[in-house]
Amino acid sequence: MASSTAGSSICMKSASCSLEHAQASGRTSRLRSVSLPTNKTFQSLRSSTGPYRLQVCCAAKPETVGKVCEIVKKQLALLDDSEVTGESKFAALGADSLDTVEIVMGLEEEFGISVEEESAQSILTVQDAADLIEKLIEKKATN
Amino acid sequence: MNLLRRTVRIPMNTFCLHRTFAASALHLAPVQLPSRAESHLWYLVPDEVKSVSLLGQYSEILSPCENEYVACIRGEQLKKTALLARVLVRTTIARYQTDGYIDPRSLKFRKNIHGKPELEWDNDDSGSRPPVQFNISHTASLIACGVTNSSPIGVDIEKKDRKIQNNIISFARRYFTPNEVERLSSISDLNVQRQHFLKLWTLKEAYVKALGKGISALPFSTFTIKSRNFEKKELNGSGDSDPEITVESVDGQRSLLSNWQFTLLELAGTHFAAVCVARDGSMGDKCFTPKKLTVMKTIPFVGDESMSGTDAAIVCGF
Numbered sequence: 001m002a003s004s005t006a007g008s009s010i011c012m013k014s015a016s017c018s019l020e021h022a023q024a025s026g027r028t029s030r031l032r033s034v035s036l037p038t039n040k041t042f043q044s045l046r047s048s049t050g051p052y053r054l055q056v057c058c059a060a061k062p063e064t065v066g067k068v069c070e071i072v073k074k075q076l077a078l079l080d081d082s083e084v085t086g087e088s089k090f091a092a093l094g095a096d097s098l099d100t101v102e103i104v105m106g107l108e109e110e111f112g113i114s115v116e117e118e119s120a121q122s123i124l125t126v127q128d129a130a131d132l133i134e135k136l137i138e139k140k141a142t143n
Numbered sequence: 144m145n146l147l148r149r150t151v152r153i154p155m156n157t158f159c160l161h162r163t164f165a166a167s168a169l170h171l172a173p174v175q176l177p178s179r180a181e182s183h184l185w186y187l188v189p190d191e192v193k194s195v196s197l198l199g200q201y202s203e204i205l206s207p208c209e210n211e212y213v214a215c216i217r218g219e220q221l222k223k224t225a226l227l228a229r230v231l232v233r234t235t236i237a238r239y240q241t242d243g244y245i246d247p248r249s250l251k252f253r254k255n256i257h258g259k260p261e262l263e264w265d266n267d268d269s270g271s272r273p274p275v276q277f278n279i280s281h282t283a284s285l286i287a288c289g290v291t292n293s294s295p296i297g298v299d300i301e302k303k304d305r306k307i308q309n310n311i312i313s314f315a316r317r318y319f320t321p322n323e324v325e326r327l328s329s330i331s332d333l334n335v336q337r338q339h340f341l342k343l344w345t346l347k348e349a350y351v352k353a354l355g356k357g358i359s360a361l362p363f364s365t366f367t368i369k370s371r372n373f374e375k376k377e378l379n380g381s382g383d384s385d386p387e388i389t390v391e392s393v394d395g396q397r398s399l400l401s402n403w404q405f406t407l408l409e410l411a412g413t414h415f416a417a418v419c420v421a422r423d424g425s426m427g428d429k430c431f432t433p434k435k436l437t438v439m440k441t442i443p444f445v446g447d448e449s450m451s452g453t454d455a456a457i458v459c460g461f
Contacts, residue, residue: 075308083217094221094283097358098301098344102308105317117318121257121359 060086060130068130071106075099086127107133113140169200169444171247174238176273176292179423181435183290184298184456186410187231189224190284192442198223201230201443204247220283228281231288234443236262239273239290259355278352285414294434297353297419299345300410303338311340319343320367320393338415342461343368345417346405350390353403353419367391368405370461386433388461406436409457 069084076093078084084093090100100123104115107129113136123129177183192198202210209229216222233247251263260279264272276291278298289298307314315324323343330336346368351361371387388405392398402422410416420434438456441447450456 089215092216092221094216094218096282097348098305101318101358102314105309105314108317117362117364118359121357 060127060134064134065126065130067110068107068126068133071110072103072126075103075106084126086125086130088126089124090126091124103129111137113137171234171238171444172447173240176239176241176275177290177437179292179294181292181437182294182296182418182420184287184408184410184416184418184436184438185231185235185290185441186285186287186416186438186450187227187441187443188285188411189220189227192223192227197444198226201226204233205229206248206251224281224283224286228279228286230443231286231441232260232277232279235288235290235441236273236275236277239275241273245273255355257356257360259352259357280348280352280416282414285411287410287414287416289418289420291420294421294423295353295355296421297349297351298416299348299352300414300416301341301345302414303341303409304413305341307337307340311336315340318363319347320364322367322369322393326370326373339461342407342415342417342459345415346388346407346419346461349405349417349419350403353421365393366400367393368461372460404434407459407461408436408438409459410438411440411455415459 065086069086069088072078072088072090072093072095073080073082073084076095076099078093090103095103100120104120104123107113108115111133113133115132115136119132123132174183202213205213205226213222213225213229216225230247232252233250236250237245237247251265252260253263254260262275262277274293276294276296277288278296279286279288280298280300281287282300282302284302285300287298287300289296312324312328315327319327327336327339327343330339347363347366348358350366350368351357351363354361367390369389369391371389386401386404388407390400390403390405392400404420404422406418406420408416408418418436422434436451438450439447440450440455
């Protein structure tokens with residue numbers, strides 16, 4: 001009768017592109033810990049008959065990531081079927097600084113949040129934007 | 144392993160500069176370093192570089208890391224621009240040799256804490272180290288690289304016909320200063336307003352890039368870019384040699400930052416280009432001599448064309 005762990009950390013390396021070209025400060029490695037907040041639902045990946053249950057959850061809801069992808073595609077005039085996912089880097093999609101700020105403004109209006117310019121440096125991928133949005137929404141809800 | 148070499152014939156009309164191109168001679172004509180009172184602005188039009196062979200040779204100049212980055216980019220046009228931007232930087236800097244030939248492949252770059260690319264020299268390079276400062280900007284259709292002798296420089300370009308997704312005044316209220324919002328709001332023609340917005344954006348970007356920061360480190364709401372002509376100020380001193388475009392820090396004190404010079408151009412007929420250069424420290428405030436900007440169009444290893452004083456490099460009002 002194994003009890004499921006309430007949360008487990010999974011480290012994910014971001015896309016294989018060279019980190020030298022990250023827009024932000026000179027971090028030489030980029031491991032992102034994905035931890036499970038206890039108030040979020042999660043799916044189990046393995047059946048309960050296994051020796052342990054592995055549970056995975058994305059930091060931001062897929063709907064949030066999807067909405068960010070939509071706004072990004074619109075800003076960059078990409079076709080609907082073009083491949084934009086959580087791992088997509090803004091710079092690699094052809095976004096310049098004005099695009100990024102326009103996207104952030106679009107996200108602020110869509111989600112009713114305020115993103116400080118200082119945070120913009122840390123938004124390199126669609127996932128980063130989605131994670132930040134959910135963090136700001138949560139912060140706003142608890143204030 | 145035998146490598147078979149293919150001879151590639153390049154049609155003469157591929158290059159608008161009408162120069163001969165010898166596939167085997169990767170020759171970079173040296174360029175004299177600008178004086179402290181000058182800056183250089185180089186630009187390249189990606190659509191004019193069609194030769195597959197030349198593009199292949201360009202790839203050989205990039206570092207493995209840069210090639211890896213270019214390979215990650217989706218879309219042929221974006222890939223090509225990323226390749227050409229790095230080629231333009233490497234070849235341009237290598238041409239400012241002060242002490243013998245510099246192989247563009249040998250240059251090393253790093254990013255400062257805010258992400259601005261800088262040259263990185265090994266300790267044993269001290270002899271052949273030209274005091275070049277540079278900054279690059281590109282769109283899908285143009286790449287520009289500004290160069291100075293020792294002075295910090297920032298360059299930003301935008302396509303003149305670029306559409307803004309958000310409402311311009313809402314955007315300006317969110318990110319710019321009240322003074323700038325007022326100026327934008329006073330423009331009734333929406334197209335003129337959009338163009339003024341783009342000019343303002345490039346000037347602000349050029350400034351933060353010259354400082355070595357980005358918008359994150361220096362939010363655009365903390366400084367105002369102003370036009371002397373618009374403000375109609377009566378300035379003491381020599382009138383015409385006073386700067387037309389100035390930057391003021393919005394820190395409650397509104398301090399004029401007089402050690403930065405701005406040039407705003409219409410470049411290649413298609414883009415706005417803003418260049419921001421630190422003034423030489425030895426010049427006093429009362430004696431403002433604008434730094435001369437020389438504009439050159441280039442295709443690396445093929446040829447250059449001087450564009451200063453032509454329709455391709457028009458100083459525009461702000």
